[in-house]
Amino acid sequence: MTDPTSTSISTLRRILRECRTVAVVGLSPEWHRPSYFAAKYLQEHGYRIIPVNPRACEILGERCYASLLEIPEPVDMVDVFRRTADVLPIAQQAVQIKARCLWQQIGVLNLEADKLVRAAGLDSVMDRCVKIEHARIFGGLHWAGVNTRVISAQRPH
Amino acid sequence: MADHRFQPETLAIHAGQIPDAATGARALPIYQTTSFVFDSADHAASLFNLQTFGNVYSRLSNPTVAALEERVAALEGGRAGLASASGMAAEAITLMTLLQQGDHVVAAGALYGGSVSMLAVNLAKLGIETSFVDAASPDAFAAAMRPNTRAVFAESLGNPSLHVLDIRAIAEVAHAHGVPLIVDNTVPSPFLCNPIELGADIVVHSATKYLAGHGTTLGGVLVESGKFPWDNGKFPGMTDPSPGYHGVKFYETFGDFGFTMRARMETLRVYGAALSPMNAWQILQGVETLPVRMERHCRNALALAQYLREHPRVSWVNYPGLPDHAQHELLARQMRRVDGVPGASGLLAFGVKSSSGDAEGGKRAGARFIEGAQFMSHLANIGDTRTLIIHPASTTHRQLDDAQQLAAGVLPDMVRISVGLEHIDDILWDVDQALAGANA
Numbered sequence: 061m062t063d064p065t066s067t068s069i070s071t072l073r074r075i076l077r078e079c080r081t082v083a084v085v086g087l088s089p090e091w092h093r094p095s096y097f098a099a100k101y102l103q104e105h106g107y108r109i110i111p112v113n114p115r116a117c118e119i120l121g122e123r124c125y126a127s128l129l130e131i132p133e134p135v136d137m138v139d140v141f142r143r144t145a146d147v148l149p150i151a152q153q154a155v156q157i158k159a160r161c162l163w164q165q166i167g168v169l170n171l172e173a174d175k176l177v178r179a180a181g182l183d184s185v186m187d188r189c190v191k192i193e194h195a196r197i198f199g200g201l202h203w204a205g206v207n208t209r210v211i212s213a214q215r216p217h
Numbered sequence: 218m219a220d221h222r223f224q225p226e227t228l229a230i231h232a233g234q235i236p237d238a239a240t241g242a243r244a245l246p247i248y249q250t251t252s253f254v255f256d257s258a259d260h261a262a263s264l265f266n267l268q269t270f271g272n273v274y275s276r277l278s279n280p281t282v283a284a285l286e287e288r289v290a291a292l293e294g295g296r297a298g299l300a301s302a303s304g305m306a307a308e309a310i311t312l313m314t315l316l317q318q319g320d321h322v323v324a325a326g327a328l329y330g331g332s333v334s335m336l337a338v339n340l341a342k343l344g345i346e347t348s349f350v351d352a353a354s355p356d357a358f359a360a361a362m363r364p365n366t367r368a369v370f371a372e373s374l375g376n377p378s379l380h381v382l383d384i385r386a387i388a389e390v391a392h393a394h395g396v397p398l399i400v401d402n403t404v405p406s407p408f409l410c411n412p413i414e415l416g417a418d419i420v421v422h423s424a425t426k427y428l429a430g431h432g433t434t435l436g437g438v439l440v441e442s443g444k445f446p447w448d449n450g451k452f453p454g455m456t457d458p459s460p461g462y463h464g465v466k467f468y469e470t471f472g473d474f475g476f477t478m479r480a481r482m483e484t485l486r487v488y489g490a491a492l493s494p495m496n497a498w499q500i501l502q503g504v505e506t507l508p509v510r511m512e513r514h515c516r517n518a519l520a521l522a523q524y525l526r527e528h529p530r531v532s533w534v535n536y537p538g539l540p541d542h543a544q545h546e547l548l549a550r551q552m553r554r555v556d557g558v559p560g561a562s563g564l565l566a567f568g569v570k571s572s573s574g575d576a577e578g579g580k581r582a583g584a585r586f587i588e589g590a591q592f593m594s595h596l597a598n599i600g601d602t603r604t605l606i607i608h609p610a611s612t613t614h615r616q617l618d619d620a621q622q623l624a625a626g627v628l629p630d631m632v633r634i635s636v637g638l639e640h641i642d643d644i645l646w647d648v649d650q651a652l653a654g655a656n657a
Binding site: 066068069091092094096097100101104166167189192195199200201202203204205206207208209210211212213214215216 | 219220223227228231232233235236237238241243260263266267268269270271272278280283284286287290291295296297298299300458463464465466469470472474477478481
């Protein structure tokens with residue numbers, strides 16, 4: 061069986077180029093939490109972040125929404141920082157709001173949600189960090205000594 | 218489409234280095250700078266908070282050094298690497314990241330002398346105790362494990378014992394106790410052996426040896442597999458907020474390269490044994506040719522071992538590449554094949570016959586062999602292009618008495634050769650003429 065988390069570099073590159081508005085479900089307002097790290101990183105790399113967290117009003121200068129369905133504008137990617145067991149309804153909402161991609165973070169691996177969004181034509185990434193994958197493919201992670209697996213004779217762009 | 222899986226020959230040249238973003242330079246630029254400017258106050262804050270990846274100061278990271286780190290990590294099939302000023306520094310950074318006062322280590326008995334000193338003297342001074350056990354016995358490792366054991370340390374191919382470690386078996390012992398197996402993979406190099414594939418959790422290298430290969434430059438690298446479950450309750454330093462780096466939880470934040478990040482930000486940053494960009498570049502020039510060099514080292518060493526075994530002035534030969542070596546089968550399971558046989562790297566040891574046949578005679582014959590060599594260099598290094606020879610009983614181990622030498626695997630008549638890349642006929646010639654003088 062192929063590893064369901066083994067999305068290829070070319071697919072990840074396409075997803076990260078196409079998706080510019082990212083709803084971060086479960087984004088924490090605390091600076092030292094991984095979700096905050098990831099969202100701040102995406103903001104700094106030109107992405108529009110929309111926090112989804114019913115217990116906060118504003119995070120990283122962006123208004124916070126209680127659920128995906130309340131967001132009044134188009135969302136490209138739904139980035140999930142929630143427990144695996146909680147992902148399925150988020151996946152259903154991601155389809156409903158016509159997102160292009162459901163991204164489940166490291167340790168989040170809901171296969172049912174994966175199946176559901178794929179059937180609806182969305183891209184699906186599981187058990188990966190959006191920040192780490194962006195830095196792996198577009199530069200940055202390499203400086204941390206990480207094996208990016210990027211082999212290329214092209215300048216990074 | 219799945220990502221293509223590249224072979225080590227390709228990784229040795231390409232991994233960790235794509236054309237320079239700023240200039241398009243194809244070869245690796247040497248970023249000989251201590252520091253890197255921040256774009257803004259906010260960018261600086263993000264970098265210090267580790268929220269964005271980037272370079273701040275070359276004691277922490279440097280783009281030229283990073284190319285070496287990623288390349289060795291790729292060659293080892295690991296998740297991330299961290300380079301350091303020497304192989305000893307890589308080992309020290311690994312152990313000091315992992316261990317604290319009151320912890321215990323189980324280590325193979327016949328290790329490189331520097332590693333023995335680090336564990337038995339330096340770490341002992343800090344309240345970290347090490348049990349040294351028979352490297353050939355997984356049961357001995359298991360019997361030495363204690364509730365406070367936090368690491369198992371061994372060499373994939375022992376120096377100078379040339380003992381082959383059963384990596385799978387020792388990894389099982391370590392994992393059954395919830396602790397990582399650290400393997401020093403200097404002697405085989407990542408071209409011949411990938412301990413991570415066999416279950417090791419962290420690999421350390423003296424890059425000074427085969428990785429660099431030219432005998433000009435010191436360096437070390439540690440590589441993390443990315444597979445060890447640091448949240449098993451035994452490593453609070455990986456899971457709790459870091460007092461050394463303003464509350465970052467390294468495993469939660471960086472996942473499968475959390476150990477490397479912690480080693481970088483808590484240990485390398487503080488103790489400062491960073492590799493210079495110039496030295497990283499020098500080492501990388503060597504790494505590009507690692508696969509072709511290792512093949513030649515193996516070929517020459519096997520030919521020399523076979524020659525010595527038939528030589529009338531040689532009493533014994535230790536080279537695990539010889540088919541009748543006691544550990545040859547294990548070697549075959551763990552090493553890449555070269556010319557259709559298991560590659561055993563370029564180190565071998567042999568005994569010089571003496572006229573008297575006793576320990577004193579052996580010691581004299583060994584020393585005279587060294588003095589009689591014409592181009593084989595008498596020095597204390599391995600993994601050079603040049604053939605290197607040393608007589609441990611009269612040099613590296615001379616402060617020990619005969620019994621202590623025996624315990625360390627050093628026999629009076631023992632000569633260690635790091636077989637170089639010269640023509641095999643010339644190596645055989647120099648060995649033969651030095652032997653002729655040794656027991657004359």
